[in-house]
Amino acid sequence: MFSLLASSSVRPTPSLHILSSRVGREQVRHATKKAGGNRQVLASKTTKLQKGFRMKKKDKTEKPKMAHDGVWYMKPMADSKLKAPLFQEPRAVLEYPVFRPEEMTANLSLGKARSFPPTATKMFKTYGVPRNVLVDFRVLSSPTSVVRDVTLRLADQLDKAVKSPSTETRLVFTGSAGNGKSYLMLQAIAYAKSIGYLVVYVPRASRLVDSSTAYVYDARTQTYAQPKYSSSLLSRILTVNDSSLQQLKLHKDFLADDGSVRLHKGSPLVDLIDLGVRDASVAHVVLSAVFEELAKQTQFPVLLAVDDFQSFFNPTTLYRNPSYGLIKPYHLSLPRLLMEYSSHHKGFARGAVIGAVSGSNTNWPVTLELQEALGLSTPRPVNEYAKRSDNLQYYAEGLKNFPVPEKLTLDEAASIYDMWHKDNALHTHANDELFLSKYTEACGNARKFVWEGLLRTLVT
Structure with missing residues (x-):
C-alpha cells in the first residue's frame, strides 16, 4: 500500500503539525550551519522562528468578532478614509415637519413627507425594524416617511380602539411586496405611542420560527420555550414603555415553580419584568404573566404589532424536536403567545392588534388558512377537500383584512x-x-x- 501511494501522482497532504515541524527542522538546520554551531545564536534564532510561526498561525485562525442582532449589519465607513473630493462636500440633512398626531388629517398631511419624532426613532432602535426599512434608514440622513391615505384611515382605527377591547380591532395589512406595509406599521406604532398606547412590536416574526434562537422544552406548559428571545423582548418592552409601566401594579401574586410567592399582588409590574430580564430561564413564564397583566389593566391602551405575521400560520417551523420532527408554530411558547393575543379568544381590555404579511419572504408564504380568514384570493382554485389545519383556522378566525394600496x-x-x-x-x-x-x-x-x-x- 505504501508503494502504491508513493508511486501515485496524488499524494496525501501532510497534517499542519507535521508540515510545520518539517519546515521548522529545515530552518533550524540552515540556521545552525550559518551560526557555525553557536548554541546561543541557534537558541535565539529558533525562538524567533517559533514566535513568527505562532503569529502567522494566529492571524490565519482568528476571525474578527461582530455583534449580530438578527438584522443585516452595515457599518458606515470612517470619515478618515473618505478622502475623495466627492465626500468633502457637506451632506444634506432632511428637515421635514415632525410626524404629529394632531396633524393626521387630509388637509394638513396627506401626501406629504414627515420625519419621525425622537421618541419613535428611539423605539425603532430598541425593537428594530425590518431589513428593507433598515437599509432605507441607513441611506437616508434621517428616518422619514410619506403620509398616505391609508395612514389616515389607520389612525382613525387606532383612535377608535383606545376605548374598546383589542378583540374588536385585529387588522392584517395585505398587498404585494414593496407596497409599503412595513412603513405603514412604523407609522402606526409611532402614532400609537404619541397618543398614549403601550406598544409591543415584533419587526421580524420569522426569526421566531426559523430556528435562529435557542429553545428548550418546558414540561410544565408542554411547549418549547425560547428563553433568550423572551428575555430580550421583555427588556425592549420595558425600555420603550418605562414611564407607563412604572404606574402599573400586579393584579395577582406571581408564583414560583414550587408554589411559593415570588412577587405579591400590588407589586410594581416593572419588578416582574426585571425578574424575566435577569433570569432568562423563567423569561417565557414572566412574559406570559406580563401579557396577562397588560390584558387586565385599563389605564393604558395596548398595541401589539407583528411584522412577517404570516410566518406563524405555516404548518411547521424549522425547529426540530428530539425525534428530529419539525415543530409546529403553536408548540413554541412565543409564537403561541402572540397568536393567542391576536385571536378573538384572548385580548387586551383596551387596544388593538395589527399584523403585516410579507410578500418578499418566500420561505413563509401566506397559507390557505390565513387567506380564507382574510378573504384573499388564492393563487389556484381550492375546494372543501383541500387540507386545512384546524388549529391554524382557530387562531386566524375573525382577523380583518386591511389592504394597502398597490x-x-x-x-x-x-x-x-x-x-x-x-x-x-x-x-x-x-x-x-x-x-x-x-x-x-x-x-x-x-x-x-x-x-x-x-x-x-x-x-x-
Whole structure:
C-alpha cells in the first residue's frame, strides 16, 4: 500500500503539525550551519522562528468578532478614509415637519413627507425594524416617511380602539411586496405611542420560527420555550414603555415553580419584568404573566404589532424536536403567545392588534388558512377537500383584512421623489421626465420606485 501511494501522482497532504515541524527542522538546520554551531545564536534564532510561526498561525485562525442582532449589519465607513473630493462636500440633512398626531388629517398631511419624532426613532432602535426599512434608514440622513391615505384611515382605527377591547380591532395589512406595509406599521406604532398606547412590536416574526434562537422544552406548559428571545423582548418592552409601566401594579401574586410567592399582588409590574430580564430561564413564564397583566389593566391602551405575521400560520417551523420532527408554530411558547393575543379568544381590555404579511419572504408564504380568514384570493382554485389545519383556522378566525394600496398616487410619489432628491440620492438632474419615467417603470410600487428607479439613475 505504501508503494502504491508513493508511486501515485496524488499524494496525501501532510497534517499542519507535521508540515510545520518539517519546515521548522529545515530552518533550524540552515540556521545552525550559518551560526557555525553557536548554541546561543541557534537558541535565539529558533525562538524567533517559533514566535513568527505562532503569529502567522494566529492571524490565519482568528476571525474578527461582530455583534449580530438578527438584522443585516452595515457599518458606515470612517470619515478618515473618505478622502475623495466627492465626500468633502457637506451632506444634506432632511428637515421635514415632525410626524404629529394632531396633524393626521387630509388637509394638513396627506401626501406629504414627515420625519419621525425622537421618541419613535428611539423605539425603532430598541425593537428594530425590518431589513428593507433598515437599509432605507441607513441611506437616508434621517428616518422619514410619506403620509398616505391609508395612514389616515389607520389612525382613525387606532383612535377608535383606545376605548374598546383589542378583540374588536385585529387588522392584517395585505398587498404585494414593496407596497409599503412595513412603513405603514412604523407609522402606526409611532402614532400609537404619541397618543398614549403601550406598544409591543415584533419587526421580524420569522426569526421566531426559523430556528435562529435557542429553545428548550418546558414540561410544565408542554411547549418549547425560547428563553433568550423572551428575555430580550421583555427588556425592549420595558425600555420603550418605562414611564407607563412604572404606574402599573400586579393584579395577582406571581408564583414560583414550587408554589411559593415570588412577587405579591400590588407589586410594581416593572419588578416582574426585571425578574424575566435577569433570569432568562423563567423569561417565557414572566412574559406570559406580563401579557396577562397588560390584558387586565385599563389605564393604558395596548398595541401589539407583528411584522412577517404570516410566518406563524405555516404548518411547521424549522425547529426540530428530539425525534428530529419539525415543530409546529403553536408548540413554541412565543409564537403561541402572540397568536393567542391576536385571536378573538384572548385580548387586551383596551387596544388593538395589527399584523403585516410579507410578500418578499418566500420561505413563509401566506397559507390557505390565513387567506380564507382574510378573504384573499388564492393563487389556484381550492375546494372543501383541500387540507386545512384546524388549529391554524382557530387562531386566524375573525382577523380583518386591511389592504394597502398597490400603487402610490402621483402626489405620494412626488413627495418621495422630492425627499430622495433633497438627500442627494439622485445621480441625474431632477426633472419631470425623470420622475414620470421612473414612476411608470415601477408601476407605482413604492420599493421599486426608489430602489430600482431613483437610486439606479445614471450620471449624465
